[in-house]
Amino acid sequence: MARVRWGRVAGWAVLVLVMLVTLFPFYWMLRTSFSNTRALAAGAADLLPVDFTLGAYRRVLGLSSTAEAVAEGGSSGTVNFWLYLRNSIVVATITTAGQVFFGALAAYAFARLRWPGRNAVFTLFVTALMVPPIFTTLPNFVLIKELGLLNTFLGIVLPHLLMTPFAVFFLRQFFLGINAGVEEAARIDGAGHVRTFFRIVLPMSRGPIATLAILTYITSWNDYFWPLLVGKAENVRVLTVALGIFRSQTPQGSPDWAGLMAATLFAALPIMALFAVLGRRVIDSIGYTGVK
Amino acid sequence: MTSDTVRAAPRTPPGTVPEPTPPPPLRRRLGDLPVAVLFVLPAAIGFALFYLWPAVRGAYLSLTRYNVLTPPRFIGLENYEKLFGDRLFWNALKVTAEYVVLNIVSQTVISMLLAVLLYRLTKSMVVRGIVLLPYLVANVVVALVWFWMLDFQLGVVNNVIEWLGFDRVAFFGSDLAIPTIAGINTWRHMGYTALLIFAGLQMIPPSVYEAAAIDGASEWRTFWRVTLPLLRPVMALVMVLSVIGSFQVFDTIAVTTSGGPINATRVIYFYIYDLAFNRFNFGYAAALSSVLFVLLAGIAYVQLRLSRAGESDLRGS
Amino acid sequence: MKRCLAVAGAAVLLLSGCGAQEEPEQAAAGPVTIDYWLWDTAQQPQYQACADAFHKANPQYTVKITQYGWDDYWNTLTTAFVSGTAPDVFVGHLSRYPELAAQGQILPLDEYVTKDKVDLSIYQDGLADLWVAKDGKRYGLPKDFDTVAVIYNTDLLKKAGIKPEEMAELSWNPQDGGTYEKVIARLTVDKNGKRGDEPGFDKKNVATYGLGLNGSGAGFGQTEWSMYAMSNGWQYGDKNPWPTTFNYADPKFKETIKWFTSLIDKGYMPTMDIVSSGVGQIDAYGAGKYAMVTEGSWNTKTYWNLKGVKSALAPTPIGPTGKRASLFNGLADNISATSDNPDAAWAWVKFLGSPACQEDIVAKEAIVFPAIKTATVKAEQAFKDAGIDVKPFTMHVEQGTTHLAPIAEHWADITATMTETMDAIFSFKADVNSLDQANATVNGLFG
Incomplete structure (x- = not known):
């Protein structure tokens, strides 16, 4: 048993180390977010906030006047935080729901149904992973514009709503791992594929689906350039686009460090909250729930 | 019973799905086609509109001289001929390959370790949450934060290094820039990748571990003989995704080194971007992208073949 | 339409309102x-x-x-x-x-x-x-x-025993750097407190560089080297705007760059590795790592807003032509x-x-x-x-020492070539004579 104990100690040591390396930059972001951007350079070596202020958070929430913002090295843009938060939630939720659902449908067809050309079509779908975004952005933008969807939520979510190669690929791989026996039993009982999918496969894949949903939600939440192009208008502007104002605004300029860090932490909060609320249920359901 | 019995569990040949009952003749040819069409249709529409069409268009543009703002002019294979003599292209490939290897090795090893540790050691939500934290932060911001922390003169990391009595390190100098950028991206993605592997680990039925334990197989042996083979579909996914993702590294470099110093970090995607949007040489950029596409497809194909991604040892157990 | x-048939049609x-x-x-x-x-x-x-x-x-x-x-x-x-x-x-x-x-x-x-x-x-x-x-x-000037840290200047009046009359030359280089050397301090012009100065361990650096400047060098090269009688091209040939292989340019990069070698200016591993000149200056920098007028306010440092402006040095120079953009x-x-x-x-x-x-x-x-x-x-x-x-405008910024076709391509070449020269991985090849490449763009 001693060997096992030592293994656990070593394991924990590694885990703690990884967590420290993970967390330190977050501490640094926190420390920077409570600092005054203009004083940061002079206090670069300080481990605590430099010239402590809540100004950055006031800027993020759109509470500070132009003069106040400029006085602390921020910019003069205005931020309507709650509106953008709502928009981000709308966009990320629709994207996630659509992508996971349609992805699961397709993945099931690739993993479990038998039809001519299946592997060829699947391969084709996976190759979509390799199409550089630089190619897709421009034609997609033109398409969205011609559909009259600029500055609409639909325009922002559409390219990732119906399919991403990642979602299809991911779920297909997990569906392959599901024990076929249960399905077969259901089929023998006379259940059709549609029914098998909704009643057997989806519940059995709660774990992978939850994982995919979380990852999709985060990816969609962090998406920047596409919503910047398609949804710059106030009523659909998402948080990342709005908070872009804390990035460098001029050639060779510096970002508003404190504002950027505050914005980043603040924008991550809703996801952390979501994770905290849903997390246990979601993660616990990730597991071998198939066959007994 | 040896642990090999797990691997010897009956399994169907690759790429096939067990058919429960013998279907009627017509159904045999079409299989589940009608249902499959229904299931795949929404994704297929998304695929055709937002991936296939842009890709076909890109492939066409690679045969043209196109500056984005005026209509493309067909020039045949000229762009591809130019590409072979382009020193910067070959340099970009070399730099990218260096980055991909470093990033994949570090990311896969660390993530795998992390996933196994998470799986074996704790059910704590806090720990799992912490591990995923870096992924919550956008690429560009991650790059900026690390750039600031690793700054030669002001960065906290270099302050600590000096405090420990060592010389300050130029993390983004021409020698270290690529390893540094690989490290930053590993930091951001290790939790994400670990979570994918973790989900795969949890799909493995406890019974196989019990079987291995009864055999008296060591943890090390169990990992190599039981866990890893059963993880194959997920690992194939992880590897393909990370290789493709690594080849397309861009944000981190755009924010930190902009391809410098002396092209040391001018990865292929940064080069493509520079050509397309700064130098309005979209046709040539399209040719580079097409080559990159073929290269990636080739690598992915080999990976999938080697890892036999289409099969799982679990089936029919 | x-x-x-x-895409008819897709659900998007219903929602998109194509007709409108x-x-x-x-x-x-x-x-x-x-x-x-x-x-x-x-x-x-x-x-x-x-x-x-x-x-x-x-x-x-x-x-x-x-x-x-x-x-x-x-x-x-x-x-x-x-x-x-x-x-x-x-x-x-x-x-x-x-x-x-x-x-x-x-x-x-x-x-x-x-x-x-x-x-x-x-x-x-x-x-x-x-x-x-x-x-x-x-x-x-x-x-x-916008024009270019020197911004310096007044406290560090005082410590070095240099008077603000001296800053207004500096001159440089490509041979020994003139009074300008002397000031830069004086402002440089190593970890042991030795100044750049004192014996025993450790150029490998510099605490404060006399002059900051933003990068190699590629083919433009607006705030890096343009004011030296042009006060040495150099021009970017045969004419401006719209040059048909560039002068990066000109001996006057080469000797300017050779002198300028020698400041790195002497430890008065940070190396390219340090520069590329840093978030920016402004931050390093704010942290007191640079005693003076050359900067464009558009950034003035940013420097004055930095907490913890006090700044003042000085004109760019007088060159071998007997005049100062600044790009005018x-x-x-x-x-x-x-x-x-x-x-x-x-x-x-x-x-x-x-x-x-x-x-x-x-x-x-x-x-x-x-x-x-x-x-x-x-x-x-x-x-x-x-x-x-x-x-x-503004004195550049009054005294007529401005030079219009170079405006040329293929600027992005020129930048690509010159970034690589100048980065290499600034990193001492290439000699200034590599500018011959670079200049030929640049001029080839106009062939």
Whole structure:
């Protein structure tokens, strides 16, 4: 048993180390977010906030006047935080729901149904992973514009709503791992594929689906350039686009460090909250729930 | 019973799905086609509109001289001929390959370790949450934060290094820039990748571990003989995704080194971007992208073949 | 509509409202909204004030300002041009407008200028010429200008025992660097407190560099080396604007660069590895790692806003020609060729280029120097009121030591070649003679 104990100690040591390396930059972001951007350079070596202020958070929430913002090295843009938060939630939720659902449908067809050309079509779908975004952005933008969807939520979510190669690929791989026996039993009982999918496969894949949903939600939440192009208008502007104002605004300029860090932490909060609320249920359901 | 019995569990040949009952003749040819069409249709529409069409268009543009703002002019294979003599292209490939290897090795090893540790050691939500934290932060911001922390003169990391009595390190100098950028991206993605592997680990039925334990197989042996083979579909996914993702590294470099110093970090995607949007040489950029596409497809194909991604040892157990 | 049919059957059709797309924009008769893009948030308030004043004077026109950060600005604009959603007016850049003009994306203003008898002589000499493209047509009215000066940390200067008056009279030469190099050496301090001009100075362990560095400057070197090279009698090309050959292989340029990079070797200036591993010159200066830097006037306020350091300005040094030198650069507004209301767009551009905007509003903000001569004086005063004596910037204009920024085709390609070459020279991985090859490549672009 001693060997096992030592293994656990070593394991924990590694885990703690990884967590420290993970967390330190977050501490640094926190420390920077409570600092005054203009004083940061002079206090670069300080481990605590430099010239402590809540100004950055006031800027993020759109509470500070132009003069106040400029006085602390921020910019003069205005931020309507709650509106953008709502928009981000709308966009990320629709994207996630659509992508996971349609992805699961397709993945099931690739993993479990038998039809001519299946592997060829699947391969084709996976190759979509390799199409550089630089190619897709421009034609997609033109398409969205011609559909009259600029500055609409639909325009922002559409390219990732119906399919991403990642979602299809991911779920297909997990569906392959599901024990076929249960399905077969259901089929023998006379259940059709549609029914098998909704009643057997989806519940059995709660774990992978939850994982995919979380990852999709985060990816969609962090998406920047596409919503910047398609949804710059106030009523659909998402948080990342709005908070872009804390990035460098001029050639060779510096970002508003404190504002950027505050914005980043603040924008991550809703996801952390979501994770905290849903997390246990979601993660616990990730597991071998198939066959007994 | 040896642990090999797990691997010897009956399994169907690759790429096939067990058919429960013998279907009627017509159904045999079409299989589940009608249902499959229904299931795949929404994704297929998304695929055709937002991936296939842009890709076909890109492939066409690679045969043209196109500056984005005026209509493309067909020039045949000229762009591809130019590409072979382009020193910067070959340099970009070399730099990218260096980055991909470093990033994949570090990311896969660390993530795998992390996933196994998470799986074996704790059910704590806090720990799992912490591990995923870096992924919550956008690429560009991650790059900026690390750039600031690793700054030669002001960065906290270099302050600590000096405090420990060592010389300050130029993390983004021409020698270290690529390893540094690989490290930053590993930091951001290790939790994400670990979570994918973790989900795969949890799909493995406890019974196989019990079987291995009864055999008296060591943890090390169990990992190599039981866990890893059963993880194959997920690992194939992880590897393909990370290789493709690594080849397309861009944000981190755009924010930190902009391809410098002396092209040391001018990865292929940064080069493509520079050509397309700064130098309005979209046709040539399209040719580079097409080559990159073929290269990636080739690598992915080999990976999938080697890892036999289409099969799982679990089936029919 | 065509594209709508192509995706018919998809659910998107129901939601998209394809039919409602092609409504023609209303003619200029009714109220018109002018779409205006810019990148600098610091300047947004002053141009919003201009927009308000413009609306007051022309109630039928409303200006809607949209701001994109520099990192997104040109991509977004390119995408907008391709898709026909470009703004009516946008802030242009000298390195970008030639390409846009050559491709017919921006509108020549000559007819408007003639029709409205716009007086181009109100602008600082030469600025208006920057915006005449190779086709001989004018694409912008100047809105501001910038020059280069030295910014130094007054405390560090005092500690080094150098008087501010000395800073105003420095000169340099490519042989021994002159009094300028002496000051830089004096300001450099190693970890043991030894100065750069003292025996035992440890150039490997420098605590404060006498002179900061932003990068190798590629083919432009605006704030890095242009003021030395040009005060050594060098010019970028055979003529400006629109050179047909470049002079990067000129011995005068080579000796300038050789001297300048020698500062790195002597430990007075940071190495390229340090520079590329740093977030920026401004931050390093703010941390007291650089005693002085060469900077463009547009960044002045940022330096003065840094907490923990006190700064002052000094002119760039006098060179072997007996004169100082500074690049002379500036911005202007461009009108999209696809604008629905070019007349309204022109009215706005004209307003931006007029004293009503530049002299009455922009000058008072003390952020940039407006392009109009009389407004420059007001801006100087506004800076003075903010505690900054900007003479070292404006003296170039008064003494005629400005040199118009090089405007050339293929600028992005030139930059690509020169970045690589200059990076290598600054890293001591190549000799200045590698400029021969680079210059040949650059000139090949114009063949």
